[in-house]
Amino acid sequence: MEIKVKCYSGYVYAEEPRSFVWQEKELGIKSVEKAWQEPGKRLFRVVTEDGKLFELCYNEADDQWSAVELMF
Numbered sequence: 001m002e003i004k005v006k007c008y009s010g011y012v013y014a015e016e017p018r019s020f021v022w023q024e025k026e027l028g029i030k031s032v033e034k035a036w037q038e039p040g041k042r043l044f045r046v047v048t049e050d051g052k053l054f055e056l057c058y059n060e061a062d063d064q065w066s067a068v069e070l071m072f
Contacts, residue, residue, distance in 0.1 A: 001066055001067060001068075002003055002064050003018050003020050003021055003022060003065050003067045004020065004021045004057075004065070005019070005021075005056060005065045006018050006019045006020070009019055011072065014042050014058045016032060016035070016044075017029055017032070017046060018037055018056070020056065020065070020067060022054070022067060022069075023033055023056075024049075027048040027049065027050065027052070028048065028049040028056075029046045029047070029048060029049070030046075030047045030048060030049045030051075031046065031047045032044055032045070032046050033045045033046065033047060036064040038043075039057075040059065040060050040061050041057055041058065041059055041060065042055075042057070042058040042060070043055065043056065043057050044056045045070070052069060052071060053069070053070040053071070053072055054067050054068065054069050055067070055068045069072065
């Protein structure tokens, strides 16, 4: 599912996500549990301020974010 993400960008875009819109609601990110790269992608496993777990993916070629809600 394509989403909108606000993120910190220092020397590169999408260094660390700060919040994102999920089901028409903006969710703040409490913590980034894991961050990694795959060819053409940046991925983040995050915990939101309301305690939900998500995997966010930034596809560099398409310049699009997607999200999947995970279960603990």
